[in-house]
Amino acid sequence: MAKDARDSWGSPMEFVLACVSYAVGLGNVWRFPYLCQMHGGGGFLIPYLIMLVLEGVPLFYLELAIGQKMRLGSIGAWTAISPYLGGVGLASVVTSLYLCLYYNIINAWSFWYLFHSFQSVLPWAVCPANSNLTGPLEECEKATPTQYFFYRETLNISPSIEENGGLHMGQALCFLLAWVITYLFIVRGIKSTGKVVYFTATFPYVVMLIYLIRGMTLHGALNGVKYMFTPKMEELANPTTWINAATQIFFSLGLGFGSLIAFASYNQYHNNFERQAIIVSFINSGTSIFSAIVTFSIYGFKATVNYETCLERYISFGAAMAVEGAGLAFIVYSEAIKNMPLSQLWSVLYFVMLLLLGMGSMLGNITAIITPLRDFKVVARISDEVFNGGVCLLCLLLGLGFTTTSGNYWFTMFNDYGATFSLLFVVLIEVIAVSYIYGIRRFEKDIEDMLGHRPNWYWKIMWAGVSPLLLICLFVFYVVNYIQGGTPTYQAWNKDLGKSEQTEYPVFGQAFIGLLLVSSVSCIPLTALYVFCQRKKHAQQHKQQLTVNTVAA
């Protein structure tokens, strides 16, 4: 019956575009260019591409295979692999939930900047006058107009995480809009998502191409590109370079959230996902490199024209880019845009691109929550529209906390701790479970069933050996870093000095970080324990019944 049959993509193209739209996100535009120049320009591409081959593509393939074979969301799929591993799926759902809560805030900021671009003078280009009109506002003068616009007008940020004002109404409205649009895109499940991704996956490339042409025609652009591509080979000896490359590949592909499993579960059984996995992974990395070229051509222009000497000033500016969080990238990019002629047009284009990238990723994030939950019979009875609306409403209400005056600090906390450590753990368990608990042989046979041929030796070596080893290294590195780092800190905006200061998290903040980490990771052992107890109970009951029957007989 049509009602019981699973939804499916309109065409394999929709699936590929959905994966591209999900994987290509804000990190490709912001984090990769920063990592590139921090680790020796062109030389960084070597560890980056090596990690793509060793870790990125095999793990991507693995998740797609599981989803397409089991035809269930992450919870159902992992329960099918082994009943004790249902917790892996649950951990993915919890992590996706955290991500959904805070990710749409970035889209809200993009909307805010987009709407403010429709003015004759961009509001972040000049400082507003103070109350007696004698000069610019103090806070704005001490910082820069772009920083002021972000911290004061966009966020109205409080001095620390402990102090909280109320909601920032403008932010809250943009946040509401972001969720309403997300709902519109997923209202009918993948039937609607499949149509939307034609646009969200392709239009950002149009904008990036326009920016590339614009960037290349700017004076001094080639200096920036030359700088970026001049390899500094000595960086390759630094282990941090390799770790950062591995981490970037890992997070950029969006592994472990369950989105890929969810998307693949709607595929036709014999869909050739092997080719699609390779295509999407390479498109993702290619986009990172492409956006790095665009970014550096624009920086080259800025540095050459305004500062005459060198990129160093912008390198230090850019060095702060990823370290201090997504927000700083709004400041850095809007700074570059305001100096271009026709800056309103460029601003609109840029923020539309950010929105499409962000929305595309949100589609994957929210599908990762909805698909596994819909596998439960209790939920399947509720109609698509109502259930999806319920999930969006819940995330909207919980996420409103990020639009308060201290909201950006909570956002940074979620961004740094909500999905990093737990994902590494989840994917490590995933790859070990498939390779050793489910068994490579069984997995091979499943793939042969779906594709018609077995995966060759390269894939098997990666799944069984290389990728788990790499993940263990990353995992150990993160743990050591976390312990060595001492008390976790965040950047608090000091309005009197007009800059950010490193501040330690208060006790409740640290406790919350611990809660974030534990709540997702603990799903795995707790579920295993729960299933174990349930089985023991059933076994006991079954035994009792047998004895009763024999007695009766």
Place this chain on the structure above:
Amino acid sequence: MFYKIVLFLCLPSVLAEQLCKPNAPDGLKVRLSIKTALDSEAYEWNRNEKFLFQATIAFAMSQYTGQEFKVSNILVCDETPRVSFWFVVTSPANLSQLMSKGVVELAVRKFRNRINNAFLLSDETLEFVGVLPTLASPVEPATPPWLIVFGVMMSLVSAGIVFVLVSTVVQNKRKRKQKRDDQDDDEETRVKTVENGCDGVYNTSFSEDEPNTRM
């Protein structure tokens, strides 16, 4: 007699020299950068321009204080060819008394725009040293422009959602109606066969309440 007249005539200028001197407590220094501002259209600074300056200051003082100031109340001294000079303002009531610097400053600030425009200069190129510039008061429209764009987007998206939900409901209704029609058709044909072929035994194991077989 003649000498008395000459002395009397010389007195104001002598007094002026004494009242107006560089770094006078109630004096203000002015710097003009005409070349910077106007480039090829720069005008020469001469006596008549100085007269215009005195006139504008007198205007500003008169408007601000309500007292009547004349050009002769504005004393200019220490002129330099790059165009900078000091000036003081004497009180119209008593020529030997100076107006306080504070009052002069406030008057200048209030009418800064008019003074600037008389010389085709701006706050940076016609500089009153020590006097803070008055920035144009920000133009604030009744509805902030971003809210308008937000409103447009929000209405479009809400319309989209309403459209999708309504079309889903309509589709469901149509499907249910079709199902009911199919059911009625099946019942009719079954009734007919029962009426026509009464010889055979009706196979009741063929479930009646599931007219459509589940796949």
